[in-house]
Amino acid sequence: MDMQFVNSFKSYQKVGNFWCDLYPLTKMIICFSVGLSTIVVADWRYGFAWCLFYFLFAALAGCGKKFAKVFLVLFVVIGLFLTVIRQIGARDVNTTVMFSLFGWKWHLESFVIAMNINSYMLGFAGAVLLFFNTTAMRDIMYSFEMLGVSHETSFIMLSSMQNIIDLRKTSVTILESQKSRGIETDGNVFLRIKAFFPTIGPLMLGAFSSTEEKSIAMDARAFSVDRKHTYIRELEPMTGKEKLLSAAFVVALVALLAARILLSILK
Amino acid sequence: MAFIELKNATYKYPYTKEPALKDVSYSFEKGKFYGIIGENGGGKTTLCNLMRGLIPHFYLGKLTGEAIIDGVDVREWDTAEISAQIGYVFQNPFTQISGIKETVFEEVAMGLENLGVPKDEILDRVCQVCRQLKIEDLIKNNPNELSGGQRQRVAFASIIVMDPETLIIDEPTSQLDPEGTEDVFEIIHTLKGRGKTLVLVEHKIDLIAEYCDEILVMQHGSIAASGPTKKILSDLSVLDKGAMLPGAAIFGHEMQRAGKPLREIPITVDEAAALVAERGKAEWQSRLKTRALATPTGLRRWRTLTSPYSPASGWRLWGRTAPARPPA
Numbered sequence: 001m002d003m004q005f006v007n008s009f010k011s012y013q014k015v016g017n018f019w020c021d022l023y024p025l026t027k028m029i030i031c032f033s034v035g036l037s038t039i040v041v042a043d044w045r046y047g048f049a050w051c052l053f054y055f056l057f058a059a060l061a062g063c064g065k066k067f068a069k070v071f072l073v074l075f076v077v078i079g080l081f082l083t084v085i086r087q088i089g090a091r092d093v094n095t096t097v098m099f100s101l102f103g104w105k106w107h108l109e110s111f112v113i114a115m116n117i118n119s120y121m122l123g124f125a126g127a128v129l130l131f132f133n134t135t136a137m138r139d140i141m142y143s144f145e146m147l148g149v150s151h152e153t154s155f156i157m158l159s160s161m162q163n164i165i166d167l168r169k170t171s172v173t174i175l176e177s178q179k180s181r182g183i184e185t186d187g188n189v190f191l192r193i194k195a196f197f198p199t200i201g202p203l204m205l206g207a208f209s210s211t212e213e214k215s216i217a218m219d220a221r222a223f224s225v226d227r228k229h230t231y232i233r234e235l236e237p238m239t240g241k242e243k244l245l246s247a248a249f250v251v252a253l254v255a256l257l258a259a260r261i262l263l264s265i266l267k
Numbered sequence: 268m269a270f271i272e273l274k275n276a277t278y279k280y281p282y283t284k285e286p287a288l289k290d291v292s293y294s295f296e297k298g299k300f301y302g303i304i305g306e307n308g309g310g311k312t313t314l315c316n317l318m319r320g321l322i323p324h325f326y327l328g329k330l331t332g333e334a335i336i337d338g339v340d341v342r343e344w345d346t347a348e349i350s351a352q353i354g355y356v357f358q359n360p361f362t363q364i365s366g367i368k369e370t371v372f373e374e375v376a377m378g379l380e381n382l383g384v385p386k387d388e389i390l391d392r393v394c395q396v397c398r399q400l401k402i403e404d405l406i407k408n409n410p411n412e413l414s415g416g417q418r419q420r421v422a423f424a425s426i427i428v429m430d431p432e433t434l435i436i437d438e439p440t441s442q443l444d445p446e447g448t449e450d451v452f453e454i455i456h457t458l459k460g461r462g463k464t465l466v467l468v469e470h471k472i473d474l475i476a477e478y479c480d481e482i483l484v485m486q487h488g489s490i491a492a493s494g495p496t497k498k499i500l501s502d503l504s505v506l507d508k509g510a511m512l513p514g515a516a517i518f519g520h521e522m523q524r525a526g527k528p529l530r531e532i533p534i535t536v537d538e539a540a541a542l543v544a545e546r547g548k549a550e551w552q553s554r555l556k557t558r559a560l561a562t563p564t565g566l567r568r569w570r571t572l573t574s575p576y577s578p579a580s581g582w583r584l585w586g587r588t589a590p591a592r593p594p595a
Contacts, residue, residue, distance in 0.1 A: 006390055009390060159367050162367065216357065217364075222382050225347045228383045229380055230384055230385065230389060
């Protein structure tokens with residue numbers, strides 16, 4: 001028996017990384033404040049500067065590669081789409097043409113607007129992505145439970161994640177069994193779609209039946225007993241410093257919002 | 268004292284024509300170990316569901332008659348409270364894993380967390396159960412990535428760690444190898460020693476014969492036979508009721524058919540070995556006596572063997588020996 005592992009439950013769960021060891025709500029407040037601030041400022045320099053910080057934070061938290069993989073895809077897809085859409089909708093009146101592509105003129109003003117939109121879209125998406133990449137779902141639900149969210153809600157959220165994985169595994173099993181009975185499941189897209197539709201019935205029926213059994217299993221574990229729960233895996237509650245840090249980010253966001261409103265009134 | 272009492276209990280699942288349980292009456296005493304056997308579709312699992320209170324609270328349908336748990340009708344019980352009193356391990360190990368815990372250790376501890384047991388006690392009890400079920404090497408593994416047999420052990424550990432007064436176990440060894448099955452039965456036996464009431468549905472009849480106090484044979488939703496394990500499992504008529512006989516009992520009946528009956532029909536291997544040895548000894552003695560009467564040498568040898576006195580070893584009476592001469 002690994003007693004070191006067992007004894008690890010006697011103290012707060014920590015991984016030894018400043019960012020990862022912050023209480024989930026602290027991380028959530030910081031990430032959402034930063035994300036929302038990019039929308040409030042709506043300036044490409046501010047938004048993209050934060051995007052660079054996200055990479056840095058993700059790398060420091062030990063999930064740089066995982067974060068970069070998803071974020072760069074978002075960057076390319078959202079960035080390209082919005083830039084092209086803005087150029088399509090651009091008018092030729094009082095604008096500066098940057099270059100022409102097979103007779104299609106690209107305007108500087110539209111490009112800057114697209115960059116600004118991109119910056120807050122990616123600024124917000126990046127903040128959310130950073131939060132979920134560096135915080136385990138069970139930790140998020142733990143902090144919500146500490147705030148008074150019922151453990152039934154927490155269970156539904158967490159088991160839904162596992163159900164997606166289980167359903168995928170079951171669908172592969174059903175497809176394999178169909179294949180062994182001689183049904184074509186490989187080939188072009190139409191063939192794959194044709195093979196996939198008959199699996200939906202057994203997949204759904206299996207999911208319903210396993211949900212029934214799972215609820216009995218949870219009942220056997222005294223899940224619905226109305227008593228105060230114990231948590232063997234505990235996170236350190238928000239410290240004074242964390243509260244101060246969270247408050248600073250919220251105040252900064254409110255200040256930015258106020259400044260933005262004030263500026264728009266003065267204009 | 269009866270912990271669970273069924274009086275003419277009849278139950279029909281929703282949207283079915285035939286009742287799954289028909290007029291079942293039986294008293295389950297505290298501290299006893301009951302085995303439920305019988306053919307597939309005989310009503311074994313439905314009976315367990317009724318005893319666990321899932322019928323009529325979870326499975327709607329029509330329940331008539333009475334099912335009394337610890338003096339209170341099952342209809343009046345709060346299902347959540349029953350779960351703290353009666354543990355239930357069921358057949359499919361794949362749906363018994365919560366899916367929300369990332370390690371086996373946390374999975375096993377989940378029931379105790381729900382019951383609000385202090386953390387230090389949880390850690391001790393989980394360690395103890397993991398050792399008992401030989402899953403201590405798995406405690407850091409993800410329970411969703413275990414094999415069927417491993418999941419079955421984890422599911423079993425998750426229930427016995429809650430230490431319920433009564434335990435209903437529906438085929439706990441269906442995915443286990445013989446060694447794992449023996450381990451599980453050893454634990455069940457230990458639980459019985461601690462005064463727990465146990466109800467076990469199992470097809471491994473040899474193990475049922477070895478451990479259970481009483482047997483219920485279920486057929487077509489009714490109790491076809493019930494009583495002490497020895498009485499039920501040594502009776503050939505059980506075969507007509509869709510149940511199996513243990514290998515030892517079949518051997519006993521075969522011996523009888525061959526004209527060499529044992530003193531009684533054994534139901535376990537140990538019993539069979541003892542009865543065969545007993546029969547062999549009696550046969551050997553009778554053969555020796557015949558020879559002794561036939562020849563003077565044999566007669567002398569017979570006397571030496573059966574006489575209570577010999578100059579070498581002294582007196583031998585009722586299994587005790589006394590020296591030929593008292594020590595000086």
